[in-house]
Amino acid sequence: MSQKRDAAIVGIHEYPTRDVEGEVSPLQIKAESAARALEDAGLNWSDVDAIYDAGDGGGMSGLNIAEYFGLNPTVIDTTGVGGSSYEYHAAHAKRDIAAGKAKVALLTYGSTAHSNAFAIGVGARGGASMHPAENMDSFAGQTLVSNYAMVAQRHMYQYGTTSEQLAEISIATRLHAMRNPEAVQAMEDLEFLDIRETTINDVVNSRMIADPLHLLECCMISDGGGAVVIASPEVARDCKKPPVWIIGTGEATKYPEPGGDITTSAAAQSAPIAFGEAGLTAAEMDIAMIYDSFSITVMTMLEDLGFCKKGEGGDWVTGGRLRFDRPSDGPALNTDGGGLSSNHPGMRGIFLLIEATRQLRGESTSQVEGAKLAVAHGNGGMLGSRHSAGTIILGGD
Amino acid sequence: MSEKKKNPTRPLPNTKELDTQEFWAATKNKEFKYQQCDSCHKVVFYPRRHCTGCTSGKLVWKTASGKASVYTYSVVRQSYHPFFRNMVPYVVAWIDLEEGPRILSNVIGVDDPLNDVSIGQELQLEWEEHEDLFIPLFRPV
Numbered sequence: 367m368s369q370k371r372d373a374a375i376v377g378i379h380e381y382p383t384r385d386v387e388g389e390v391s392p393l394q395i396k397a398e399s400a401a402r403a404l405e406d407a408g409l410n411w412s413d414v415d416a417i418y419d420a421g422d423g424g425g426m427s428g429l430n431i432a433e434y435f436g437l438n439p440t441v442i443d444t445t446g447v448g449g450s451s452y453e454y455h456a457a458h459a460k461r462d463i464a465a466g467k468a469k470v471a472l473l474t475y476g477s478t479a480h481s482n483a484f485a486i487g488v489g490a491r492g493g494a495s496m497h498p499a500e501n502m503d504s505f506a507g508q509t510l511v512s513n514y515a516m517v518a519q520r521h522m523y524q525y526g527t528t529s530e531q532l533a534e535i536s537i538a539t540r541l542h543a544m545r546n547p548e549a550v551q552a553m554e555d556l557e558f559l560d561i562r563e564t565t566i567n568d569v570v571n572s573r574m575i576a577d578p579l580h581l582l583e584c585c586m587i588s589d590g591g592g593a594v595v596i597a598s599p600e601v602a603r604d605c606k607k608p609p610v611w612i613i614g615t616g617e618a619t620k621y622p623e624p625g626g627d628i629t630t631s632a633a634a635q636s637a638p639i640a641f642g643e644a645g646l647t648a649a650e651m652d653i654a655m656i657y658d659s660f661s662i663t664v665m666t667m668l669e670d671l672g673f674c675k676k677g678e679g680g681d682w683v684t685g686g687r688l689r690f691d692r693p694s695d696g697p698a699l700n701t702d703g704g705g706l707s708s709n710h711p712g713m714r715g716i717f718l719l720i721e722a723t724r725q726l727r728g729e730s731t732s733q734v735e736g737a738k739l740a741v742a743h744g745n746g747g748m749l750g751s752r753h754s755a756g757t758i759i760l761g762g763d
Numbered sequence: 764m765s766e767k768k769k770n771p772t773r774p775l776p777n778t779k780e781l782d783t784q785e786f787w788a789a790t791k792n793k794e795f796k797y798q799q800c801d802s803c804h805k806v807v808f809y810p811r812r813h814c815t816g817c818t819s820g821k822l823v824w825k826t827a828s829g830k831a832s833v834y835t836y837s838v839v840r841q842s843y844h845p846f847f848r849n850m851v852p853y854v855v856a857w858i859d860l861e862e863g864p865r866i867l868s869n870v871i872g873v874d875d876p877l878n879d880v881s882i883g884q885e886l887q888l889e890w891e892e893h894e895d896l897f898i899p900l901f902r903p904v
Contacts, residue, residue: 501809
């Protein structure tokens, strides 16, 4: 392999509490997570010279976040593209470190979406807007769930995909969640009604939220956050844990156009760039951390990342193929329990990097034996309209 | 309780937004307007001032016939929006106009939204009248 190994994830932390009961702020979650991730790496605040921030701690974050942390970084990147922002941050950190502009990059996330009772999925959207796209879309009463449901409806129409096939994604994720004590605690704290492994029948018989998506195909709304520390090879060699190398990155956006195909996401553009840089294919991945806002998000992205051909995802996922203890080749999906059953405070992208790193360190609660390669793919915005894709390929030391 | 809270209304677009104001102004004449480039002939929608297909073209306003079809749709069963919460189940859809523009709107006038809407279904534009603008909705032919 001719991969460039010029930056590595050396520290991670996932904030364990999913319901802070309004007693902790997003900024406090970010700072706490940053300190724990730096400790995980064996580094200190003073080692950080680059900050990446999606604005979740408030406006003008590039101006304010360094002061809050008490740092003097010389690289400040505030790319904000929704839930995939952290894949973009990892890509930019790698680029900045490779260019010699930084040695230790800090990515943080904090959100109190649950405590704020912010109805992300079915809440009020629309009304007068000064952005032209929103000003055309806002009168129809689209909920976030129905936006993704329209992708599922078209996927079913074009390729014959079924609700039972989509349910495979929900049940594999829940299986992994039940093995992760923090995910089980999250479901208890968020008052899930029936906390157990699920079956395809459980999913397709759960309440319809927006046809054809059922309740158990929709992610939770939690509080939470986390942090990731990325370092140069020289720094990484002296860190406490083995480095997890960033070996490929890709970015893309997609939006509605006359005649466009809603069943293909921006991942179809970002993934070949990331895999190309790594000199690898999807088939070689042990782990797939894919943003599971909804079942259809994963189905679409498994195809767009190249695990199978477009339209063949339904057959491909069948028979428990995505489980950590799967009998056949192919990646284990969202081994932390995912956004569906472990952690979704609104922008889940950072957890994709964190769990992929755990797997390549051998630290997951649903560990895949000998896992060496992982893809973390984030989706931001809304899949059924305008959205962002960030693909990161990770390799063990 | 204020009048607004008692009688929640559909969220209405901003008629002052500079890219889309001509579209919304035309709705009062029951005209669905869209843009096409006079140089590269690309159809541009939502409305803008610049052609996204070439750098030299001028966008010309055209009027759609109102013939359309369902590209994809969902039946919303749960909404917390003060207006739409009382409308469930209702149909949101990406709708293709015959001339090319794809718009997010509602399919209306169906007895059973769970069974009476399908992808590819032919639709006709219909206007919902408000004081400052009309809203383009679609009814099966």
